[in-house]
Amino acid sequence: MPHLYLASGSPRRRELLAQIGVPFTRIKVDVPEVRAAGETPEAYVQRLAEDKARAGLAALPGDAGVVLGADTLGVLDGQVLEKPRDQGHGAQMLRAMSGREHRILSAVALTDGQRCSCRLVESRVRFRELSDGEISRYWETGEPQDKAGGYAIQGLGAVFVVSMSGSYSAVVGLPLEATAALLAEYNIPVWQI
Numbered sequence: 001m002p003h004l005y006l007a008s009g010s011p012r013r014r015e016l017l018a019q020i021g022v023p024f025t026r027i028k029v030d031v032p033e034v035r036a037a038g039e040t041p042e043a044y045v046q047r048l049a050e051d052k053a054r055a056g057l058a059a060l061p062g063d064a065g066v067v068l069g070a071d072t073l074g075v076l077d078g079q080v081l082e083k084p085r086d087q088g089h090g091a092q093m094l095r096a097m098s099g100r101e102h103r104i105l106s107a108v109a110l111t112d113g114q115r116c117s118c119r120l121v122e123s124r125v126r127f128r129e130l131s132d133g134e135i136s137r138y139w140e141t142g143e144p145q146d147k148a149g150g151y152a153i154q155g156l157g158a159v160f161v162v163s164m165s166g167s168y169s170a171v172v173g174l175p176l177e178a179t180a181a182l183l184a185e186y187n188i189p190v191w192q193i
């Protein structure tokens with residue numbers, strides 16, 4: 001069985017991958033997250049997942065193993081919701097999401113050097129109305145800073161979520177059903193009944 005490497009600095013992705021019982025080693029990659037002109041959010045999120053997986057493979061000694069890369073972003077009114085640049089940007093995204101539904105796109109990619117395979121999962125999250133005061137207090141908790149869309153469904157941000165459809169693990173950062181299916185394609189079994 002090939003060894004699995006997780007090309008991610010995200011603690012959420014580490015915890016999610018550990019949850020499905022696959023042994024893996026983390027590696028650091030530095031992939032610039034810059035959307036190309038005319039690139040759709042769907043194409044962008046998948047490209048980033050693939051770029052992270054390929055960058056991880058390039059960093060491995062001797063190309064031995066399978067590397068997983070992932071990316072998560074939000075979409076509202078055609079705008080991509082990434083990690084907030086600063087408090088103003090974070091507040092702007094949360095005000096736009098207030099009382100409405102947004103999409104979360106999560107992509108996972110695997111490569112072994114011979115091939116690179118990617119899956120995209122779309123989820124929908126509806127927020128209740130948020131006041132400016134709570135948006136500002138939420139920023140002060142430190143939770144929004146490194147999260148796409150500036151919130152964490154698995155954290156304090158859960159109190160904003162009226163409903164969601166799709167994949168909970170995908171919103172947190174790694175679509176586990178899709179990940180398990182891809183791993184099987186690369187002969188890496190996950191936890192099995």
Ligand SMILES: Cc1cn([C@H]2C[C@H](O)[C@@H](COP(=O)(O)OP(=O)(O)OP(=O)(O)O)O2)c(=O)[nH]c1=O
Nearest residue numbers: 008009010071072147148151152153171172173
């Ligand atoms: C929407 C949402 C995102 N997030 C997180 C998951 C990701 O870590 C982050 C999206 O940023 P990403 O750019 O996808 O990932 P990252 O930079 O954190 O990690 P890496 O590229 O090294 O793999 O937002 C949550 O933790 N909870 C949520 O509810």
